[in-house]
Amino acid sequence: MYKKFNPITGKCGEIVEEIMQSPEVLPLNDTTRFKIRLCAEEAIENIISYAYGRNDGFIEVNSCISDDNFVLSLKDGGMPFNPLGRKDPDINKPLEEREVGGLGIFICKRMMDDVRYTYKDGCNILTMSIRN
């Protein structure tokens, strides 16, 4: 599927639902769809919350099946930011030191088979793929 969403504030649930109802995702098995829903939500929520600062903007969603892999690409025109450049959260910290910040992209890295970031033509592009 290809679809451009603009504006995006408050639209995370709607965008995720469109991805989940796309013809590429519907035939996949339950576990793969669970992981796609989770990683799409985490990545899109990050873009909505941080990419455009106080402003609104767009997200372009591209998805396809390539060599038995489901590939989801999310493009935004916000501030250049490589989420893969962040240090992973320390998941062994005790309760009182645990925070939830930074978990979203960490979940994507652990749940997907491949996560890549590029900055091209003024846009952030996050591409995630998973084998069904």
Add this chain to the structure above:
Amino acid sequence: MDIIINHSENKTLIALNGRLDTTNAEQFQKDISPLMEGDKLQIEIDCSGMEYTSSQGLRIFLMLQKSVTAHGGSLVLKNMNSRVKEVFDITGFSNIIKII
């Protein structure tokens, strides 16, 4: 997502049904916020109907665990499905929240 809260003498039983995600995490937080005040609460959450959680949900479980610990109470999550359990496992939340 539906949330059912039952208080008995010294236990609070919560049942969650549906998906806990960006669309309803704020409401879930409001629904359980009274439980973050009480002293020595024993809270059991039945997760058998919880189909999904994202980090938005994890954030609230973490807040609840921190407040329960601070107030001398206890929190147990029960009957979690394997996919949701994996989210708790890979984020290390299984180490800080009791899951049976």
